[in-house]
Amino acid sequence: MNGYATTLTSWNAGRTRVTMPPRATFTRLNRGATLGRPGDAAQQRRVLKATLDLLALDAPQKPVYLDETAD
Numbered sequence: 001m002n003g004y005a006t007t008l009t010s011w012n013a014g015r016t017r018v019t020m021p022p023r024a025t026f027t028r029l030n031r032g033a034t035l036g037r038p039g040d041a042a043q044q045r046r047v048l049k050a051t052l053d054l055l056a057l058d059a060p061q062k063p064v065y066l067d068e069t070a071d
Contacts, residue, residue: 005059007052009034022059025051027068036068043068 007023011034027047029036036044047068054061 003026007054023054
């Protein structure tokens with residue numbers, strides 16, 4: 001699929017690093033809430049924006065570790 005830029009966000013950097021995605025963001029959020037806490041639209045926007053911003057960069061990129069937590 002040449003020409004299709006991809007990115008992902010995950011709560012599990014250990015397992016995802018094995019696949020070496022071309023662009024990725026990692027958080028310390030709970031499983032099932034990868035983009036943010038339920039009902040926390042501001043956090044969800046921050047995570048989604050950081051993840052989508054990676055699409056503007058040439059791949060491969062080093063993973064981005066976001067300071068987003070479940071607390």
